[in-house]
Amino acid sequence: MTLTARQVQVVSRPDGWPESGDFQLVEVAVPELSDGQLLVRNQFISVDPYMRGKLNDVRSYTPPYQLNAPMDGGAVGEVVASRSPERAVGDVVVHQAGWRDLAVLDAARTRRVDVTEAPASAYLGVLGGTGFTAWVGLTEIAPVRPGETVFVSAAAGAVGSIAGQVARLRGAAQVVGSAGTPAKLARLRELGFDAGFDYHDRPVRERLREAAPDGIDVYFDNVGGEQLEAAIAALKPFGRVALCGAISVYNATAAEPPPGPRNLALAVGKQLTLRGFIVTSYGHLRERFDAEMAGWLRTGQVHYDETVVDGLEHAVDAFLGLLRGENTGKMLVRTAVGTATA
């Protein structure tokens, strides 16, 4: 029996906004398993903003995607064949061989998850790198202290929506979020944000001042650009910024680099700290996060949203939609059931 897997590959590197034609869906034969390997049928594939950076031929914290080779990224799936004593058929595992429906993996490069505790998809989102990113940002990078005012951009997104809730659970007196649609702003209220504004209603600096007239102590930055500039203006002395992402500038072209915050010199007098981070550098905090977040979910203190797109053939649409802000909460692709049979 020869199994065929489908995978998404990059075929050209975009300068500016990516298009469908920069990707292709390819069928490949699944190799035989070697000792220690598993065959995993993916159930959900994680689609994340950082993947935009990997389309550029620039070495960042992870290497760029290679042309005409499978893309990687977070995924969760079921073990359908195993040549490892560590994993049994039926186990559900999280791993990095996303953007494909069937994956051959070394067992050591998978993490088994408990789907009686939370649905499989949650291990890509609130209990995965997404939730961990929000938690590290406000626990380690720009720690929130009780009574503070916290601003989160892209607050209805996967990381932002969790960050706002972490801020509240850390004792923030006020949590302000920005988002791009009225529906998202309404959702922020339900998630416990105290105030929100639509970043399309410019100038953002005035919107933020209305929402937090006394200024902010912490800014969790997912977008960069104009919102970062507005946050620098609003930050109080000794304010802190967790630089998590800059989705507003990811699709700038090489010829037109995005403007930087024109008021960064305020960071001197206000004694601000701006700190970029990649969550994989904070593995030593993972156990603490796992326990705390699982507890919050169990007691209903944290809620999470998912935007699920069905079918690997629509994974690129999901990704392009993510870059346009079409998701609320975590953007996921559900791999069509049955594609794994040959």
Place this chain on the structure above:
Amino acid sequence: MTLTARQVQVVSRPDGWPESGDFQLVEVAVPELSDGQLLVRNQFISVDPYMRGKLNDVRSYTPPYQLNAPMDGGAVGEVVASRSPERAVGDVVVHQAGWRDLAVLDAARTRRVDVTEAPASAYLGVLGGTGFTAWVGLTEIAPVRPGETVFVSAAAGAVGSIAGQVARLRGAAQVVGSAGTPAKLARLRELGFDAGFDYHDRPVRERLREAAPDGIDVYFDNVGGEQLEAAIAALKPFGRVALCGAISVYNATAAEPPPGPRNLALAVGKQLTLRGFIVTSYGHLRERFDAEMAGWLRTGQVHYDETVVDGLEHAVDAFLGLLRGENTGKMLVRTAVGTATA
């Protein structure tokens, strides 16, 4: 006997570069001393870049200069009359009543210094706020570790020239400085900098890459703007920036704010930390600094330069020259001898 003092006052707030006409030299009667007060005849007056910010009507970490009122700033002088048991006539004290030749001060607001240990002027520079700023920046804000590469902008300036030497004494493997003239670059070599470039030779990013082809670990920023952008490009993962000043943007007009670093989003992937600071927030470290810097001076491990302008009537020229980069090391005004006699 009525004593007359001269003092510099701001008469109009510049938008953009200040001009002589924004200031005036005023004669005022010196009031009688109250209990606990001193009359100090200033010997040297400190002229610093941060004073540009105080010309704007914006509350920063210190209040702005008031129009038609004496400016303040660091100064060192001799006690010529005392109604305090804490200070005797002949004591040399450092205080904040600069920009004038004679000052009436509460004794508690003065610090006595030992002019057998170092010349009085050194207590405004290498042993004063200037040296302390350099030391805090590379000890507390962006600590230098042995073997690292450190870049200092405005490296021939008061703070920068000390910062480069602190970096070396902290074990930096390579210290790169930028300056604005060939003479300053030559001086950097004498002070122990390993490499230097003229920031007028653009693009700065390429000059920095030539000087430190493997990148930099720490950037001590005195200037902001293009050099900050170049440093962000050159910083290695987990690189650190001490945001000390931004002289390149201080004289931007309200209508034309200076461009910010267009590559700030790199701070995410490179996990950079940019931290602004004001040295007065680090008073708890002052004793450690005093001891360490005095030791370095005594053993000849640190050298310092002074650019001295004679006469209070030329203090504004000194300040405007400082903003144009005409100083090497600390810019000081020596108050003309004899003006204190009435």
